[in-house]
Amino acid sequence: MKTIINQSKLSDLVNKLANQLNEAHPSFNEVVFLGIQQGGVILANDIIASLKKIRNTDKINYGQLDITFYRDDIRKEILAPDTMNIPFDIENKQVILIDDVLFTGRTIKAALDALLDYGRPAKVELCVLIDRKEHRQFPIQADYIGEIVQTNKSDKVKLINGEVVLVTA
């Protein structure tokens, strides 16, 4: 297990992403943020905290999305679901999905499927901390990227305890 992004670097990347989101969206009135369980929620908590400071407001629509029931490999292993919490309407809103690591793209595909069961957003954007670009299996790209990281396909990259670690198989 190797740390590829330490705590201080992580905090820089979180601020960078928050600043990008801040510049891209002059108003958050029609914007909702959704962290994808579980790593994405940890990241999203930090990004939302940073955005609240930048904007000096508490009024940001923020929820958590769980993709357990939408996984395309569901029959391989039945997993216990995490909490789904979308306490606002997403109809015609700009939805910003936040995840820790973008890898094959399958999680985001599942997240889009889940999202559309709540309504029809005007636009969906994707914000990720780590992009493992060369391993994509679906035509999905992020709009906001913390850092692109070179990895082997069998590696695992995770956000835990305030650091990003790489586990080699």
Place this chain on the structure above:
Amino acid sequence: MQLSTRHLLGIKNLTKEDISLILSTAEQFKEVLQRPVKKVPSLRDVTIVNLFYENSTRTKFSFELAEKRLSADTINFAATGSSAAKGETLLDTVNNILSMKVDMVVMRHSASGAPHFLAQHIPAAIINAGDGINEHPTQGLLDAFSIKEKTGTLEGRKVAIIGDIMHSRVAQSNIYLLKKMGAEVTVCGPPTLIPKYIAEALGVNVSYNLKEALEWCDVANVLRIQLERQNQVLFSSLREYSLAFGINRKLLDNLNKEIVIMHPGPINRGVELDSDVADSKQSIILQQVENGVAVRMAVLYLLSGRNAS
């Protein structure tokens, strides 16, 4: 985390962890049922047969709805008007259905142990929807879910189960489940409807006095007097039963606390429950029905993994 079993035959075979997993998963399915699209694609590739050898309205609808909300394909079998009426054995019927690529079996049967027998002979996952006077595990689970939702916890809760304990699979599943989760249970009814050694066998308190049981409990789960099983003359008349064990407004108003009233349905109004109790705000009878769908979705979902190879 996974269930320790590949079938749901009864609460008796479940661990405390299994029960907790089913209840927490059901909470998430309850959220699914509040959405604009009340459906998830989780069981898109799964086919389920509902085999009902005994009458059922609520349970059958509840399972069917749970299956549809999970995107499973379903077929329904009712014993009347089927090959079972022509004398086909249970095993033959099920094997014929399974040969049409069915993955899971939900079964209600009047013979206690019928799903246990099936589980030994067929590869599909089996969910017991009520077998004779043995168990009705999904009812036990949805009752527990409803108690937890209403009162916050099962641990230490005092639950009185009132009525025909002798013939009730609902009572048996409730007792197993509540005891495993740390609740206290008192069964209450006429001596002829309470098994003689139940206190020793299942670790419950026994009371033959309704007022005493109601004063003790936080939750009263009132069972249906099973009119179809009353050919044995276990009490003299419905009116007499109602006078001694029927719950009415006056009884509840004289308690020094507000207890929760439950009933698995169908209610015999004016026999075990008066209307002004069944329809009051103390009653969570309709919430039980609503929660039934979420709980059955959780069971179907958690058992759907193992045999689809």
